[in-house]
Amino acid sequence: RKEVEQDPGPFNVPEGATVAFNCTYSNSASQSFFWYRQDCRKEPKLLMSVYSSGNEDGRFTAQLNRASQYISLLIRDSKLSDSATYLCVVNIPGGFKTIFGAGTRLFVKA
């Protein structure tokens, strides 16, 4: 099982739709989780951290399910500008390392 796995997509959704991505991780001791966004031919940028209690930032909601070892990202009222690749990031305890998932591609169409 890979350390971090994401559905590569692509997810094709119309503007205004709600879309959700999941990311599973293999190390049950992982404590820190993030979602990064990467636009085409650009660098990754932090979208949001994922807290145990779940957190929301505008149209974006991140959830953590420790029992099933996955995190999720929900995007409401999708905009054209949300089109990007969303990278799940998980820390590896004891190794000072964070692992990036391969990303989920999202296309939002008018």
Added chain:
Amino acid sequence: DTAVSQTPKYLVTQMGNDKSIKCEQNLGHDTMYWYKQDSKKFLKIMFSYNNKELIINETVPNRFSPKSPDKAHLNLHINSLELGDSAVYFCASSQDMGLPFPYEQYFGPGTRLTVT
């Protein structure tokens, strides 16, 4: 006032050559990283330095040698380039290593390396 900068942005070279990529951050961060993103878009850590000290050294061929002259710079030298080295190389920095919770990483714009 770019936070993390890399040079060059594009690098096209032939097999067997030696090349360097430079990275600088002006954020005052203690930790810097090199990542490789291959054609499948998989972003994989190569090296990490904290206060000029090597912390992470993944299974990377020893043709790759990082060098951190000071906290603000982390350069990557590659010897005897091979076709499989073609990828986008991203430099990143973070405030600290963040134990046990990693800090946000700020990425440079990437260096697109093509080996012919």
